[in-house]
Amino acid sequence: MTRGRIVIAGAGAVGCFVGGLLAAAGHPVTLLGRPRMLDPIRDGGLRLTDFAGLDLRVAPGALELSETADCLAGAALVLVTVKGGATADMAARIAAHAPANAPVISLQNGIGNAGTLRAALPGRDLRAGMVPFNVVPAGPGHWHRASSGGIVIGAGPGDLANMLSVPGLAVTEDADITAIQWGKLLLNLNNALNALSGLALRDQLMSRGWRRLMADQMAEALGVLRASGIAVKSTTPLPAWMGPHILRLPTPLFARIAAQMLTIDPSARTSMAYDVRAGRATEIDQLQGLIVAMAAERGLSAPICAKVAGLVRSVTETGTTDPHLRPDALRP
Ligand SMILES: NC(=O)C1=CN([C@@H]2O[C@H](COP(=O)(O)OP(=O)(O)OC[C@H]3O[C@@H](n4cnc5c(N)ncnc54)[C@H](OP(=O)(O)O)[C@@H]3O)[C@@H](O)[C@H]2O)C=CC1
Ligand SMILES: CC(C)(CO)C(=O)C(=O)O
Structure with a gap:
């Protein structure tokens, strides 16, 4: 050592x-x-x-x-x-x-x-x-x-x-770190949603409207990864494909299952939320941007990821540091 x-x-x-x-x-x-x-x-x-x-x-x-x-x-x-x-x-x-x-x-x-x-x-x-x-x-x-x-x-x-x-x-x-990184990327697709919501991560996760959007976005990305033959290793005890199903559960049930896997305190906000707040460049091109590009390569579409990426780029370009969007505003 x-x-x-x-x-x-x-x-x-x-x-x-x-x-x-x-x-x-x-x-x-x-x-x-x-x-x-x-x-x-x-x-x-x-x-x-x-x-x-x-x-x-x-x-x-x-x-x-x-x-x-x-x-x-x-x-x-x-x-x-x-x-x-x-x-x-x-x-x-x-x-x-x-x-x-x-x-x-x-x-x-x-x-x-x-x-x-x-x-x-x-x-x-x-x-x-x-x-x-x-x-x-x-x-x-x-x-x-x-x-x-x-x-x-x-x-x-x-x-x-x-x-x-x-x-x-x-x-x-x-040895399977790439598959683990893809599993993390699926979770990091929420970085932008959290940034655009203006909410603390825990409050955002306790909102069923935001969770449904997260679930639909994750399902969209999982479809693109599946079509691309990419292996995904979950970063939680549940397999990645279950992510959207868990997110769609009613809040009390979701809260109970989530609490068994992960602790999130009230101050948590994603790294992208801090970038948006500070008017800095974000990692959107490496997250939603990557999924959209991979979808396009295969003649597929990833409309939620595309809409979210567009909104994040627009808040950066317009210098909007405190967006408080509602989940429906992020749907295509
Ligand atoms: N924050 C989090 O909770 C998590 C973050 N991550 C990931 O970890 C990575 C780092 O994120 P995070 O810690 O939040 O980032 P930060 O922006 O907080 O920290 C990175 C720091 O590096 C500085 N920096 C950049 N280039 C140089 C350089 N050439 N010389 C000296 N300093 C430099 C930046 O300054 P400047 O801004 O001036 O360029 C910035 O202060 C990202 O990929 C993020 O997605 C992963 C898990 C959790
Ligand atoms: C919040 C967390 C841990 C997961 O999305 C993260 O990776 C980030 O803030 O960039």
Whole structure:
């Protein structure tokens, strides 16, 4: 097990939370990020809380903070935690600075990031990963994990999952990581719905109108994946094809089944909801956009995904940072 330096390439919600837990467990960690993210940590350290009562402080001195990519030269392992639109740029920085023997793990949503990294980093131990939990900002230097689950990374040499499993963070390896990523993508199709709803994730999930839309959107995407011969591994204890059926259940029954699989606290909102709120670029092209493109390639259509993608692009273009749409407005 290596105790070499772990560089978090993109210190935001996932990067600060994962990097903070690793540093608290004694790993040497560098957060590579923007001044707006690193300055509060430099001043007061990191605070990490979660839905189950975690409340952890990581002192400023327990982490190395860097605004420039030359810190990657010291990496024994790189965890990529930028948004999808920034992957190619980060890949070029990793190629320029990180040692060739440092494994690189993408902890990003969507399917294409590991491929983008692999293309820029040939011959490296390059793995995709899947982060099931939600992390939201809770104040300067304070990140809150608002839902449950353990990280899964692709299988490979060494014992990276064991090394990354620290108190508060479970990491496992799976040879079928691509199928797991597709399973996560089906859930991430809700990122846009959540962003457009303006609701907290839990409130959105407790609304049958939103769940019916989620179910119809998921069924549409499952049809496209089936037609494309893509294997999907569920990220919940239930098979992916059951997702739409569970979502369509009456609220009390849905709430009971969902509570057995996952904890979501009232502060949870998807990463895209934060992007829309901040007027930043979203990952819509890697989520609904991908399903629409795959459908078009096969002469199929994905009308809900297309409508949702159009609405997200339009809120970004018009600078609408607080949309409060109703589910029917997202139907074609
Ligand atoms: N947040 C969540 O709950 C979850 C997110 N994910 C996925 O994880 C990935 C990361 O998401 P999240 O943590 O929310 O993203 P954030 O936007 O919170 O964090 C990414 C950070 O990286 C910074 N960054 C980008 N490029 C560079 C660079 N070259 N140098 C330094 N910093 C850089 C960004 O700055 P800037 O904005 O200025 O570019 C941003 O501050 C995404 O793919 C997301 O879908 C997965 C599961 C849950
Ligand atoms: C909320 C969660 C965990 C699932 O959609 C997520 O992946 C995100 O916010 O991007």
